[in-house]
Amino acid sequence: MVRLVLLLLIALAPQARAGVMTREALQGHFPAPLSVGEKDAQLPVWPIFRQELTSTVLAGYVFESIDFAPIPGFSGTPINLLVALDTKGQFLDVKVLSHHEPVFLDGLGPAPLFAFAGQYAGLSLRQNIKIGSNSNRGSQAGSANVYIDGVSKATASVRILNQSLLASALRVARAKLGFAAGADPDRVARVRQDTFRPMDWQALVAAGLVQRVRITRGTVEQAFAGSGVEEGVDAGRAQDSFSELYLAYLNDPAVGRNLLSEGGWQHLLGRIEEGDHALLVIATGAYSFVDDRFVRGAVPDRLTLQQGELPLELRDLDLDDPLKLPPALQGADSKVLRVIGPAGLDPARRLDFALRVTRQKGMLFGERVSRSFAVPYQLPADQVIVPESTDKGWQAIWRSRAWELAVLAAALALLAMVLARPRWIVATPARLARFRTAYLVFTLGFIGWWAQGQLSIVNLTATIQALVAGRSLDFLLYDPISVALWAFTAVTLLVWGRGTFCGWLCPFGALQELVAQAAQRLGLRRIRLHRSTDARLKRLKYVVLVLILALAFSSPVWTDRAVEVEPFKTVITLNFVRAWPFVAWAVGLLLLNAFVYKGFCRYLCPLGAGLNLLGRVRLLRWIPRRAECGTPCQTCRHRCDYQAIRPGGAIVYEECFQCLDCVAIHDSPQRCAPLIAQGRQRVIPLAPAA
Structure with a gap:
């Protein structure tokens, strides 16, 4: 069915x-x-x-x-x-x-x-x-x-x-x-960054990192033959140099760090954007690639570049950093020219520079005659990395959020260690309370409000709609914090169940718990529902989940409306800056939580229901139990705010939020009734004095 x-x-x-x-x-x-x-x-x-x-x-x-x-x-x-x-x-x-972007529908x-x-x-x-x-x-x-x-948020x-x-x-x-x-531009080869070794000019030339192209006078005159602007050249001077060009790819650390000082190399990196190309051109001889009218920062009119059939614009970077050149080239014309990343230049393919020579014929109505001379450059193959993947677009986002991902990874590693070996944390109630409160503040402040890492049922409905329509799931990668959290949640579902995320990593859940703590300090009395009422209400979240998933298959418009049962966008994404009905719903849930502990999480949350179902495949029953748990001892059950312990003492892992309170009681000789009883039995009464 x-x-x-x-x-x-x-x-x-x-x-x-x-x-x-x-x-x-x-x-x-x-x-x-x-x-x-x-x-x-x-x-x-x-x-x-x-x-x-x-x-x-x-x-x-x-x-x-x-x-x-x-x-x-x-x-x-x-x-x-x-x-x-x-x-x-x-x-x-x-x-x-x-x-159908949620934040731009009823949010911003x-x-x-x-x-x-x-x-x-x-x-x-x-x-x-x-x-x-x-x-x-x-x-x-x-x-x-x-x-x-x-756009913020x-x-x-x-x-x-x-x-x-x-x-x-x-x-x-x-x-x-x-x-x-x-x-x-996102599928071109990249220059290797691990090839640097100290080399002088001659070594760079020998390695093919600096390449020289010499154009003779004879070659130029032969190109202009029959044009009417021949200048003629003696046979003895045909091999004289007309122009001699040296080319180098400065992005390559083996080139840039050897031709520039360390300060100059850092200056160059600061002047170009990621993906841009910096090319060094040096000219000696009678004819240069720039004339006397050249303006710094402009495009050289005598030098062109193309790759295959694609023309590429060269623009002077206007750098004054001195180059480490041999004495013979110290006074030569030299420019660092940039090709921007979006132009699509591939450093693994040959660069076809051309030096354009123009002569004028006639005095009154002069005719300009031009010829171009090939100046090729090919970066050695061992200096580039050819991309193996055609994925594009999201990689830059991951790089830009690297420090946030590093902080999150450290926090997740700490949480995993604590949950795997909780004995030290649960040694005293105060220590557990301090650690848990501090971690919840981190979850709310950093994961939620700062990094916008609130997992949501929207992640599931979006995946369903993309799969049904036959679209790629690459869009998920545009939110690296959420991807990292989902990956960690998937692993912990297998190990411990849904409690790791719902109890520790959900920003809205963290806010609810912090509000509940504040309510207790203010003396508000918490309502504990009857066990049968609590059990019936917990089924409601599955109904909400089924309805939302059904709409995800059939109606994107109604899905956008149905997912608003979650207050996450209002509270975490938009910081309550939203239309009043959404704010009223979110505030109402927080007020409910002050009296009915985590009422939304336990009874309404569709994401929690989904994780509950997925968490049933967990591998461990990780909460320790004794034969006395439930019969006769009911301490843990009465202390469990989530009502996730049956009267017989069994843990309902699907409803457990992994708060560690029952673990702390179980290990405490002062709080666990069976341990207290065992301690009393060990005390041997003294015989009365004779």
Whole structure:
């Protein structure tokens, strides 16, 4: 029966959505002098035309991101964007057509999401677009790196939007705008960082790390033969040097650290963004790659670079750090040129530099004649790492949150050690209370409010919706803290059951317990429900779980509403800054908890119900018991605030929150009734005096 119900739900579930826009609807977004053409026959894109006097010119293309990069959002449903690109890869417009991001539905509202998407207008695919702040930020079209503002409390959602936008736009640009020859910036080879060893100039040349290309006068004159601008050269001077270029890839530590001082090397690293390429060019001879009019920080007009068929922009980094060059090159023209990461340069492939030589013919109406001379450079194969994976997008997020993950890993390791060997912690009630309170404060403050690591039933519904629609689960990786917590929770479910997460690592659960402690200090009397009433109410959370999972298979809209039974988004993600009904619900649950201990966790939480079911496969019955537990001793049962101990003394592990209180009682000669009785029996009464 259950299998038939699941099959029916899957059959009714929505499939992966496609674009919804029509030409008529798009025309409303692009009024005159723009017009929208017919939809492309091969790709779901529409051309945009601009009327200029009597002619109509192609202005760009418009498309929906869901047709090219349906990356699931935090809810498991893709964000759909309307994207317009001009013919040079610049964003004309970016608008959000639809989304199911929980934090932007009834939390922050959609306005911050719309404003975030609006920042892309005027930026270019050839720029390195980063989310965050930087003292050198700019938004000029010619700037290599631009920084856009993120949205607090919605880090994962805006990064998924960013990835959806760039992935879809690059696919269109490669197909329609001549970007086809470029490599995906996240799939190019990376320069090894472990190859440094001290080398002088000659050793660098011998190792192929610095490469020399010599262009003779004879070669140049032969190229201009028949052009009318030949200068002629004696046979004896044909082998003289016209231009001699030295090329090196400074990102390689074996090159950069040997040609620059340590301070210069660090300065270089500080001037380029991750993924950028710094290339050193040195020229000697009669003809240089820059002329006397060259402006620092500009693009050299005599030197070009392409890789395959892709042209790449070279721009002077304007570095003044001295280079360790041989005496013969001390006065030569030298520049450090940058290629930005999004351009798609692959350091494992040959770099095809070209030196352009231009001569003028005629005086009154002069004609310029140019020839280009190949200057190839190939970084040795042992200096690069070819990527083995095509995964992209989330790796940078993990790197940027490395310190948070390190703190979390240390905290989880500490918790695992305490739970595996609790004897020292439970030695005294005060020690256990101090440790538990301190850890709950850490869970609430760091895991919850700081790192936004609140696990939620939304994680499960999003996974279900993505699987049913045949989409990838990569979107989960955009929230590394949650991934780490889920991994730890999965392991501890097998070992101890649901109590590790629910009792120690749930931020809202931690807040409830801290509120309950405060209520007791204020003298509020806690209500303990009758055992049968408590048992019936605990079944309610399974009903809530089943309803939410059923909706996840059939209705994303109603799923978004149903998951609001969890107050996590209101309390942890948004810090109560939300519409009053959601705040009232969250505050009401906290007030209930002051009288009915952890009422939400025990009776309503759908995530707790899911973990309860999964935790039934645990390997250990880790709470020690004695024959006297339950018969006759009832101390632990009466002290258990979760009511997870049966009258017979058996532990209901599915409802246990692993607070260690019963473990502390069990090991205490002062609190455990059987141990107290044993102690009394050991006391031998003295015989009365004669």
